[in-house]
Amino acid sequence: MKKVLVVDDSISVARQLEKILTDSGEFQVVGHGKNGMEAIRLHQTEHPDIICMDMNMPGMDGLTALRTLVALDKNVKVVMVTSLGGVGDKFTEALRLGARTVISKPFEADNVLKILREL
Amino acid sequence: MAVKFFGQFLVEKGVVSREILLQAIELQESVNLSFGATALTMGLLAEGDIEKVHNAQRTEDLRFGDMAVKLGLLTNEQMMQVLGRQKNTHLYIGEALVKVGALSADQLPALLDEFKADQAQYATDKVAIPAGVADAPFWEMLADLTYKMLTRVALLTFRPEPISTAQSLPAMEVYAAMEFSGDVSGRYFLGVSAVTQKQIAREILKEANVDGEPKEVLDDTVMEFVNVVLGNVAAKAAQMGKAIEIAPPELVEAAGEIQAAAGQSALRFPVCLADGDRVELAVFIK
Numbered sequence: 001m002k003k004v005l006v007v008d009d010s011i012s013v014a015r016q017l018e019k020i021l022t023d024s025g026e027f028q029v030v031g032h033g034k035n036g037m038e039a040i041r042l043h044q045t046e047h048p049d050i051i052c053m054d055m056n057m058p059g060m061d062g063l064t065a066l067r068t069l070v071a072l073d074k075n076v077k078v079v080m081v082t083s084l085g086g087v088g089d090k091f092t093e094a095l096r097l098g099a100r101t102v103i104s105k106p107f108e109a110d111n112v113l114k115i116l117r118e119l
Numbered sequence: 120m121a122v123k124f125f126g127q128f129l130v131e132k133g134v135v136s137r138e139i140l141l142q143a144i145e146l147q148e149s150v151n152l153s154f155g156a157t158a159l160t161m162g163l164l165a166e167g168d169i170e171k172v173h174n175a176q177r178t179e180d181l182r183f184g185d186m187a188v189k190l191g192l193l194t195n196e197q198m199m200q201v202l203g204r205q206k207n208t209h210l211y212i213g214e215a216l217v218k219v220g221a222l223s224a225d226q227l228p229a230l231l232d233e234f235k236a237d238q239a240q241y242a243t244d245k246v247a248i249p250a251g252v253a254d255a256p257f258w259e260m261l262a263d264l265t266y267k268m269l270t271r272v273a274l275l276t277f278r279p280e281p282i283s284t285a286q287s288l289p290a291m292e293v294y295a296a297m298e299f300s301g302d303v304s305g306r307y308f309l310g311v312s313a314v315t316q317k318q319i320a321r322e323i324l325k326e327a328n329v330d331g332e333p334k335e336v337l338d339d340t341v342m343e344f345v346n347v348v349l350g351n352v353a354a355k356a357a358q359m360g361k362a363i364e365i366a367p368p369e370l371v372e373a374a375g376e377i378q379a380a381a382g383q384s385a386l387r388f389p390v391c392l393a394d395g396d397r398v399e400l401a402v403f404i405k
Binding site: 009010011012013015016019056057058082083084085086087088089091092095096100101102104105106107108111115 | 120121122123124126127130131137140141144268271272320323324325335336339340342343346347348349350351353354355357362365366367
């Protein structure tokens with residue numbers, strides 16, 4: 001079972017993602033960070049296979065955290081899950097920084113699972 | 120389900136890879152020059168002129184071409200020539216993907232049709248913004264997209280009330296807000312009753328019953344709804360050529376009415392729900 005770290009300042013999004021991933025029986029959520037700093041810390045301690053991370057968070061935002069995560073581990077698999085996914089510049093910046101892809105909010109369970117399975 | 124741009128749609132469908140999309144975007148960036156760079160290549164402006172325009176833009180909100188005309192660096196006719204050149208040489212992402220070999224020219228029309236059909240649900244419908252309000256098309260899009268998200272994300276049935284300007288917002292049980300800034304700036308508000316908050320919570324959490332949820336979780340769902348609306352507004356704004364940045368959503372702790380700050384006004388676009396309840400929607404324009 002693949003280990004997933006969820007990073008989002010919203011408790012409700014974290015719950016929604018955890019439910020989708022756990023119900024699939026294919027993924028196990030191993031942690032929930034609320035900002036970029038927590039993403040970096042939890043990546044070091046939990047060693048997730050995949051990180052699902054928001055962009056717009058208080059404190060360290062998702063793109064700043066992505067830059068650091070890729071510098072620490074060039075094989076890190078980060079998927080940005082964000083309401084800003086449809087903003088072309090943000091989408092492009094995320095891919096350039098090393099995100100595997102970007103999922104826009106509101107998201108659909110099937111689409112989230114399809115994308116994570118393909119990583 | 121969200122507002123997307125064509126390249127993102129193709130990556131999600133698995134038609135192109137992220138690596139190829141980035142190649143196509145790099146090609147676009149090398150071809151689609153800014154107004155200043157285009158005028159430079161046409162020999163109409165010198166490097167020093169570009170700096171003069173940029174300096175002047177720091178104190179006055181004018182587009183590059185308009186400022187160049189105002190400073191006497193370009194005539195109106197030359198400005199139109201530069202705009203014409205930009206338009207004629209503009210490379211769209213679909214064309215760029217064909218040029219880098221990711222798509223064939225024959226595939227493109229069908230994929231564009233599929234994309235348009237996917238995004239048709241977010242085409243902006245007519246919303247009447249009061250006369251005299253600047254950036255009316257942006258506010259029209261924001262109000263309309265909010266209505267669409269209330270329908271599709273929160274599954275609420277409602278009737279929009281006439282949009283008006285005001286100096287304050289009425290007291291509601293829960294208000295969430297979000298700052299946005301850039302080509303258009305303001306503070307977005309969504310106010311709901313406890314009953315409507317639970318409806319939003321049910322749909323955000325995908326839970327049939329949220330009666331036992333703590334206040335913190337219920338409040339978070341309203342903030343997340345605001346986040347989804349404004350993120351998609353930013354995506355639509357980008358399609359309109361306007362860049363906005365959004366801040367994280369906040370809960371507004373207000374005992375009563377919310378007053379606009381001095382020099383600001385609120386654009387109110389509330390809706391009346393099918394059960395008689397109301398959702399207060401507004402932007403304090405900066």
